[in-house]
């Protein structure tokens with residue numbers, strides 16, 4: 001009788017031997033990693049090690065000196081501007097602190113990608129924006145408010161709503177929980193997991209937030225000295241003997257017991 005072997009999830013981001021020099025400094029010195037469909041992948045590492053730069057390279061916003069980057073089956077390094085725009089249309093992005101346009105209401109912020117990158121009419125755009133606002137757990141009353149009228153946690157939710165406006169396959173988050181208080185940070189963790197499960201979203205998150213690393217990430221890769229020096233579950237990474245990891249996670253050597261909850 002034939003037995004079926006479950007296949008591994010598709011690789012949606014494949015980064016191979018990437019080298020990047022910025023202003024004469026070697027930032028990436030052979031970075032290799034895979035992100036699988038439907039997983040939450042976290043890239044951790046010390047400040048200035050090139051995490052955001054790698055995220056930008058995956059979105060064709062920066063070209064590495066050498067190496068290969070494939071995202072959703074496309075060769076990102078070789079792609080032209082048109083193809084890069086098309087790729088970014090399939091990706092939601094929240095950059096650090098989830099900057100929203102302060103002169104637009106939350107609903108207008110969320111509807112903006114729909115206005116710019118779809119041919120949907122006003123009514124449908126507004127309906128989709130309202131749906132996304134509800135999906136991230138914001139009350140309907142948040143839509144007409146301006147970002148300055150919201151708490152930091154609510155602004156972060158609004159930025160997520162905008163990032164998923166176009167139903168992306170991939171969600172890129174750059175330090176999404178930076179500056180949130182512990183309670184809002186915890187709620188944000190639950191929201192990222194909720195969106196991953198509900199929408200089947202693949203998430204690539206750049207973070208140094210131990211809560212996100214321990215409680216949300218399926219897979220963690222630690223970037224240090226230009227390369228991935230440890231990768232696996234957070235429990236596995238936290239046990240790494242790599243000096244840059246040890247310097248970064250003092251006190252977490254014992255695994256989940258050292259985790260923040």
Ligand SMILES: Nc1ncnc2c1ncn2[C@@H]1O[C@H](COP(=O)(O)OP(=O)(O)OP(=O)(O)O)[C@@H](O)[C@H]1O
Nearest residue numbers: 022023027045046047048049050051052053054206
């Ligand atoms: N466009 C740029 N022009 C000049 N230098 C840059 C540029 N982008 C990144 N860098 C430099 O590359 C290095 C890596 O930056 P990057 O923002 O990727 O680090 P990071 O690991 O995300 O840091 P942090 O955790 O502090 O945000 C830094 O030294 C930064 O100053």
